[in-house]
Amino acid sequence: MPDSAAAPEACLSTLYRDHRSWLESWLSRRLGDRWEAADLAQDTFVRVLAAQQTHSLPSLREPRAYLLTVGKRLLINHYQRRSLERAYLDALANLPEQVAPSPEQRWLLLETLYALDELLDxxxxxxxxxxxxxxxxxxxxxxxxxxxxxxxxxxxxxxxxxxxxxxxxxx
Incomplete structure (x- = not known):
């Protein structure tokens, strides 16, 4: 493998190793749930990886600030999705039982709402x-x-x- 291909992978590996637990702790304090925080931290690094593959990221002078920016965006998306889900479930609760969608239909509708929300973001x-x-x-x-x-x-x-x-x- 050429050195130029190994360098970004090593950089991401170092970034993950050095800052994952810090990012998880930060997210956990805001969410109050360490499992959700771990998921969002993982999503943050997936976003960094995707950005690295499409934009060839330079070395970061302030890696925590960069991770915090990406993590905050994911946290905002998380809260928006949660709010959307709550509104949807509230609307379902007001439906008469005979016209309420099945669990499978609910899941499909919720996924469609998420996709629409992301599209209009x-x-x-x-x-x-x-x-x-x-x-x-x-x-x-x-x-x-x-x-x-x-x-x-x-x-x-x-x-x-x-x-x-x-x-x-x-x-």
Missing amino acids: GLPRPVRQAFLWSQLEGIDYATIGARLNVSERTVKRYMAKAYEHCLLVEL
Whole structure:
């Protein structure tokens, strides 16, 4: 194996060995659950590995700051997913038993919600809200505009931005 290929692997190995337990402890204090913290720490290093493979990361002068940035982003995603799951389960609890989805359907719906949430990540809140109201609830642009206190033309711009975002994410 050439030295140039071994160097990034050795760097990641050293980064993992030197900072994994510190990152897990930091995440554990925020989550209150060491098992979830271990999962998120592992996900952090998977992200670092993926970034390294696509961008050829230089040596890090402040590895903990870098890991903290990646870990914080994953922690925010974790909380967003948890909030989304809670809202979904609350909505299911309000359904009559005869129309409630099966456990398999619930899982598929939840996975779809996660994928949709990830797809729309990064959009401004009103753009995201307009898109969801339009696509999931079938609300017309005039009503969305009234709810968001913006013009119908602004809602059209929001929708165009959301569609463009979805297309770019798919590329």
